[in-house]
Amino acid sequence: MSARRKIAVLHIGLLVLLFALQFVLPAYHHGNLARIMVLASYAVGYNILFGYTGLLSLGHALFFAAGMYGMALTVNHLGWTPAPALIAGLVAGLVVSAALGVLALRTAGVAFMIVTLMFAQAGYLTILYFGEWTRGDEGFVIQQAQRMLWGIDLSDPGNRYFAALTLFAVSLMVCLVLVRHPFGRTLVAIRENEERVRMLGYDTFAHKLGAVVISGTISAAAGAFYGLLFGYAGASFASVQYSIFPLLWVLLGGAGTVLGPFIGTLFMFYLIDLSSGVTTAYMLIAGVVLVLLTLFAPQGLVGELRRRVWRWLP
Amino acid sequence: MTLLSTRGLSKSFAGLQAVRNVDFDLTKGEVRALIGPNGAGKTTLVGMICGRISPSAGTVHFDGRDITALPAHRRIGLGMAYTFQITSVFAGLDVAENVALAARRRLSGDAVAPAVEAALMRVGLADRAEQEAGDLSYGHQRLLEIAMGLVQEPRLLILDEPTQGLAEAEIAAFKTLIRELAGATTILLIEHNMSVVMETADRVSVLNFGELLAEGTPDEIRADADVQAAYLGTG
Numbered sequence: 001m002s003a004r005r006k007i008a009v010l011h012i013g014l015l016v017l018l019f020a021l022q023f024v025l026p027a028y029h030h031g032n033l034a035r036i037m038v039l040a041s042y043a044v045g046y047n048i049l050f051g052y053t054g055l056l057s058l059g060h061a062l063f064f065a066a067g068m069y070g071m072a073l074t075v076n077h078l079g080w081t082p083a084p085a086l087i088a089g090l091v092a093g094l095v096v097s098a099a100l101g102v103l104a105l106r107t108a109g110v111a112f113m114i115v116t117l118m119f120a121q122a123g124y125l126t127i128l129y130f131g132e133w134t135r136g137d138e139g140f141v142i143q144q145a146q147r148m149l150w151g152i153d154l155s156d157p158g159n160r161y162f163a164a165l166t167l168f169a170v171s172l173m174v175c176l177v178l179v180r181h182p183f184g185r186t187l188v189a190i191r192e193n194e195e196r197v198r199m200l201g202y203d204t205f206a207h208k209l210g211a212v213v214i215s216g217t218i219s220a221a222a223g224a225f226y227g228l229l230f231g232y233a234g235a236s237f238a239s240v241q242y243s244i245f246p247l248l249w250v251l252l253g254g255a256g257t258v259l260g261p262f263i264g265t266l267f268m269f270y271l272i273d274l275s276s277g278v279t280t281a282y283m284l285i286a287g288v289v290l291v292l293l294t295l296f297a298p299q300g301l302v303g304e305l306r307r308r309v310w311r312w313l314p
Numbered sequence: 315m316t317l318l319s320t321r322g323l324s325k326s327f328a329g330l331q332a333v334r335n336v337d338f339d340l341t342k343g344e345v346r347a348l349i350g351p352n353g354a355g356k357t358t359l360v361g362m363i364c365g366r367i368s369p370s371a372g373t374v375h376f377d378g379r380d381i382t383a384l385p386a387h388r389r390i391g392l393g394m395a396y397t398f399q400i401t402s403v404f405a406g407l408d409v410a411e412n413v414a415l416a417a418r419r420r421l422s423g424d425a426v427a428p429a430v431e432a433a434l435m436r437v438g439l440a441d442r443a444e445q446e447a448g449d450l451s452y453g454h455q456r457l458l459e460i461a462m463g464l465v466q467e468p469r470l471l472i473l474d475e476p477t478q479g480l481a482e483a484e485i486a487a488f489k490t491l492i493r494e495l496a497g498a499t500t501i502l503l504i505e506h507n508m509s510v511v512m513e514t515a516d517r518v519s520v521l522n523f524g525e526l527l528a529e530g531t532p533d534e535i536r537a538d539a540d541v542q543a544a545y546l547g548t549g
Contacts, residue, residue, distance in 0.1 A: 182418050189415050192404040199366065199398070200462070201390030201419045 043261030045218030054191030059120030065238035067220025093220020101212035139234025254300030323372035395468035405448030
């Protein structure tokens with residue numbers, strides 16, 4: 001079987017498996033998996049910038065929140081239906097990421113991390129400042145009646161699962177197509193040696209800006225879906241914690257792998273879920289496991305798999 | 315006809331004048347060697363030509379156009395190619411992808427693979443296309459750099475010490491390669507290996523303490539007393 005064929009079988013196989021799981025999973029895990037798929041889409045977006053382009057952002061919560069509030073504010077204050085509201089979320093993410101990209105990409109390395117972190121904090125504070133509309137930390141609920149997409153009730157677990165799967169499938173395919181496309185391969189080359197790419201005649205600034213916008217827009221899509229599917233928007237999603245989460249998921253799953261973000265999100269979600277069932281000091285267990293993984297699988301779960309077994313993994 | 319010319323090109327780093335007032339002209343189709351002792355400013359000069367370093371003063375014209383203010387990637391887009399003195403391949407990517415990255419700016423789709431293969435064939439790396447570039451020997455990485463330059467089919471190919479670290483047989487192959495390219499491509503060669511300079515260059519420019527000391531055919535340069543004193547030694 002050619003590498004191309006194997007890649008297709010593996011990724012489509014995962015989507016088919018996720019589709020089938022909804023019929024057998026108990027309600028609790030069914031709900032978890034829907035949440036994981038939305039968060040994994042966020043991680044897929046993050047991975048495009050961090051894993052493939054080699055730019056470590058500490059401000060992706062800004063994009064996640066831009067999508068979430070772009071959707072939720074238009075639903076709540078303008079009475080928009082979910083379809084145009086989701087598009088509003090995407091556009092908000094696109095505009096915010098383009099603006100942040102233009103400014104933050106003037107820096108590199110540690111300065112880039114700090115600048116993205118600061119912009120995200122400014123975004124968080126902005127949400128608190130306009131508490132009259134955003135309800136700040138407390139947030140607001142999106143009512144069941146406001147979550148009807150083309151007559152489909154997105155608060156229903158089955159529909160919600162299917163919507164989450166659709167988002168995840170699209171994110172995964174965008175990532176897969178991107179990394180095989182010349183643009184994506186140039187991003188990988190920028191990660192490896194930016195100066196050389198520049199001296200091959202590529203406009204590396206434009207490429208990196210493109211990566212920020214694609215990454216930010218996928219993250220915003222995840223934010224918009226999260227708010228819509230789980231019926232809530234709040235400022236905590238714009239906090240620094242939500243910038244660190246995708247970094248952790250991607251590191252655990254494998255930076256620069258297509259499946260890594262999903263595996264990392266799944267692993268971390270259930271690690272916390274299971275360890276919190278054992279003890280109230282669940283972060284201790286989670287912490288130890290994370291340390292062990294970083295020691296023995298520094299390239300993440302899928303990264304190690306690629307290094308040891310499946311060299312063809314994208 | 316002149317392809318490249320610099321006028322009054324200077325660069326100083328914190329008071330140190332690395333390149334001083336250089337007027338330098340390259341004729342279309344020639345192979346020009348740039349020689350000079352270590353620290354003479356050779357890499358700084360070509361850095362200013364291809365846009366890696368911005369000059370303190372002076373202008374660069376390429377094909378009749380003032381490119382002094384153009385960023386490096388735009389200059390490469392006009393048909394310059396630069397291979398690095400310190401090997402700078404993409405170590406984590408395979409050899410073919412390294413060359414493909416250089417090719418894809420000019421070509422797309424199905425045209426890329428044959429061009430990559432042809433460039434690798436020319437430098438003798440065709441059988442290593444699948445290997446990771448970081449696993450190649452130093453000499454092979456130098457050849458890969460040259461292949462990445464060739465595949466761009468540049469109008470001006472700038473090679474910064476291409477034969478450094480190559481074995482004798484590889485140097486001989488390199489000379490043959492340059493002679494094949496001569497006429498079709500204008501080549502600017504920074505080189506320490508005198509046999510390469512003498513056998514491949516049409517003309518030689520000598521840089522010393524950031525200034526152009528002499529310019530002429532290889533034989534004229536060999537006979538020049540100033541050059542001998544500065545660089546070749548009198549023995």
